[in-house]
Amino acid sequence: MEGSVLQAAQARPIGVSAEPRHRFIEPPMIGLAFLGLDAALFALPGLILAAQRSLLVGGTDAAMQAGLALCLGTAFFFALCRGLSAHDGIKMVRRSAPTQLLTALSYTVGPIAVVFVICGVLSWGEPWREQPVLRWLIAWSAWSGTAAFAVHAAAQPLLQRWRAASLTGHRIAIVGSGEPARRLMEWLQTNAADVVQVVGIFDDRRGREPDRVGLSHLIRGTTGDLIEYYRQAPLDKIIIALPHHAEERLLTILQRLKQLPVDISLAPDLVGFRVPEVSAAEMAGLQMMSLAQRPLRASQRFIKDIFDRAIAGLLLLTLSPLLLAVALGVKLSSPGPVFFRQERHGLGNRVIHVLKFRSMRTDMQDVGGAQQTRRNDPRVTPLGAFIRRTSLDELPQLINVLKGDMSLVGPRPLPIQMRIQDRLNYEIVAEYAFRHRVKPGITGWAQIKGHRGAVDTAEGLQSRVAYDLYYIDHWSLWLDFKILLMTGAVCAFGKNAF
Numbered sequence: 039m040e041g042s043v044l045q046a047a048q049a050r051p052i053g054v055s056a057e058p059r060h061r062f063i064e065p066p067m068i069g070l071a072f073l074g075l076d077a078a079l080f081a082l083p084g085l086i087l088a089a090q091r092s093l094l095v096g097g098t099d100a101a102m103q104a105g106l107a108l109c110l111g112t113a114f115f116f117a118l119c120r121g122l123s124a125h126d127g128i129k130m131v132r133r134s135a136p137t138q139l140l141t142a143l144s145y146t147v148g149p150i151a152v153v154f155v156i157c158g159v160l161s162w163g164e165p166w167r168e169q170p171v172l173r174w175l176i177a178w179s180a181w182s183g184t185a186a187f188a189v190h191a192a193a194q195p196l197l198q199r200w201r202a203a204s205l206t207g208h209r210i211a212i213v214g215s216g217e218p219a220r221r222l223m224e225w226l227q228t229n230a231a232d233v234v235q236v237v238g239i240f241d242d243r244r245g246r247e248p249d250r251v252g253l254s255h256l257i258r259g260t261t262g263d264l265i266e267y268y269r270q271a272p273l274d275k276i277i278i279a280l281p282h283h284a285e286e287r288l289l290t291i292l293q294r295l296k297q298l299p300v301d302i303s304l305a306p307d308l309v310g311f312r313v314p315e316v317s318a319a320e321m322a323g324l325q326m327m328s329l330a331q332r333p334l335r336a337s338q339r340f341i342k343d344i345f346d347r348a349i350a351g352l353l354l355l356t357l358s359p360l361l362l363a364v365a366l367g368v369k370l371s372s373p374g375p376v377f378f379r380q381e382r383h384g385l386g387n388r389v390i391h392v393l394k395f396r397s398m399r400t401d402m403q404d405v406g407g408a409q410q411t412r413r414n415d416p417r418v419t420p421l422g423a424f425i426r427r428t429s430l431d432e433l434p435q436l437i438n439v440l441k442g443d444m445s446l447v448g449p450r451p452l453p454i455q456m457r458i459q460d461r462l463n464y465e466i467v468a469e470y471a472f473r474h475r476v477k478p479g480i481t482g483w484a485q486i487k488g489h490r491g492a493v494d495t496a497e498g499l500q501s502r503v504a505y506d507l508y509y510i511d512h513w514s515l516w517l518d519f520k521i522l523l524m525t526g527a528v529c530a531f532g533k534n535a536f
């Protein structure tokens with residue numbers, strides 16, 4: 039079991055393990071990149087050829103070609119979306135070059151060939167020169183097929199270099215160090231060593247029981263160390279390899295690990311390694327039970343990230359006069375810096391530095407956030423009270439969005455040391471850390487439902503967390519639009535901020 043699947047696990051001890059996040063390419067993102075590329079290589083040649091003909095000859099024939107190109111492009115894109123398995127990042131890395139090229143050709147030339155046959159049947163017997171649509175389809179097929187073939191051929195060496203350098207593949211952590219874990223390691227080594235990297239084995243009972251299966255040298259810590267590992271290095275799957283009859287232990291571990299935005303699966307019990315169900319395989323022909331899934335899949339995270347950064351950049355540009363005016367007012371109203379930086383929890387409980395316009399006197403600031411701001415708080419300056427009431431103090435967090443630390447919409451990040459009735463947040467609500475399975479937001483579902491400003495009671499925190507978890511479970515781009523639209527009205531007329 040000392041092969042490549044264990045390479046990452048033996049790299050460094052847990053305390054200093056930090057493979058830089060930029061050195062890991064998430065497999066679904068490879069698939070998404072090629073999905074968009076194939077869609078572009080299909081649609082653009084047809085549209086360009088139709089536009090050229092329209093400029094040269096005009097008329098209904100060119101208009102029909104443009105309409106047909108648009109319809110075919112739309113149908114092709116949705117066909118690709120339904121067939122995402124063909125653009126699975128892992129499969130694309132593992133496929134041979136000829137297979138990958140044939141797949142590319144089938145997706146670009148195939149839909150055109152079908153339409154070509156239909157048009158040929160409908161216009162059977164007509165002279166070739168009187169069938170411009172057929173000539174256009176042949177040209178489209180030739181251009182799109184050639185482009186797809188060339189691009190995929192050029193990408194193959196790059197994909198193989200990424201594969202050889204272990205920059206792609208599933209990075210998984212295994213919880214448990216008994217016989218199920220040993221069987222799992224052997225299976226992965228035999229069937230998936232080229233696309234799976236095991237970052238380590240984690241076990242809360244290390245040292246309590248004798249090592250009967252020879253995995254003690256691979257143990258990198260406890261589940262607490264696993265949570266800390268996620269803050270330092272990329273990880274996209276956790277496999278719990280424990281006996282299925284250990285229900286209480288399984289549930290306890292699951293409750294602890296669900297705060298991480300990764301997929302969590304339960305490895306098969308011992309008999310499952312002998313009779314894997316290949317037709318429903320999850321990893322290298324091994325059927326596993328899904329216990330928890332990351333809230334947003336790769337495509338959803340990609341769409342949300344593009345949306346967030348585009349809107350944040352546009353808002354920063356549009357609101358720059360207002361931002362400069364507020365910054366000047368903060369600087370002139372009281373001595374001290376314009377911005378206030380505070381540590382808060384971000385995605386996966388990682389610590390981020392959230393920016394705000396300073397609204398308090400510098401000699402009375404609470405950097406840790408243990409003491410919440412209250413109405414008529416003597417620490418707040420007169421201008422600070424206004425920008426807090428109108429939420430103008432939150433605008434610098436658009437910079438956090440551009441950096442990728444935050445989203446426009448998501449659970450509001452609360453101060454790490456915030457206390458309610460002398461208790462920390464996670465001591466009040468057991469599911470509090472589950473909010474960190476997505477990026478925190480400038481605004482959120484809880485805020486437009488009345489939970490804006492300070493949290494005074496345990497019941498208020500429980501209600502806010504419930505709204506945050508509802509948003510995570512029901513995320514959609516439309517829901518983000520709705521929240522953004524309602525946030526303006528809440529900021530203008532809401533009564534909860536001070």
